[in-house]
Amino acid sequence: MPEEGGLVSRPHAVLFACTQNAVRSPMAEALGRHYFGREIYFASAGLKRGEPDPFAIAAMDEIGVDISRHKPHSFEDLEDSNFDLIVTLSPESHHKALEFTRAMAVDVVYWPTLDATATSGSRETIMESYRAVRDSLSKRILKLLSVEHGSD
Secondary structure: OOOOOOOOOOOOEEEEEOOOOOOOHHHHHHHHHHHHHHOOEEEEEEEEOOOOOHHHHHHHOOOOOOOOOOOOEEEEHHHOOOOEEEEOHHHHHHHHHHHOOOOOOEEEOOOOOOOHHHHHOOHHHHHHHHHHHHHHHHHHHHHHHHHHHHHO
């Protein structure tokens, strides 16, 4: 199983998974496309389909990445899809991904990621949580998929 930055070769298709496919995995999918969209296919899914999150949309908009048209997907929506790598962002999605891929040759990596929806307080406090998730995912994606860490 690859560690962050430890891929033998760059994957051709990456799935990011979280609980509701409303915040963490759509952010990761959009960041992956932003950085590597011409080289790697990206998708996202959740255990269930949540609703688009306005704070996630705002946090991504701050860096010029639009996720306002994201349509949440569940794992079941992707049953006929093939991925080289699944990056899970919540414990529940990690267990589901392991179950989902038990008969497949797919690497599954778990990145513990803050659930920004659990943050309370002022709008700015909440936005800071979403920015922290965005920035953490951005760094991890760049570290994992940059050319110097793995290429074909």
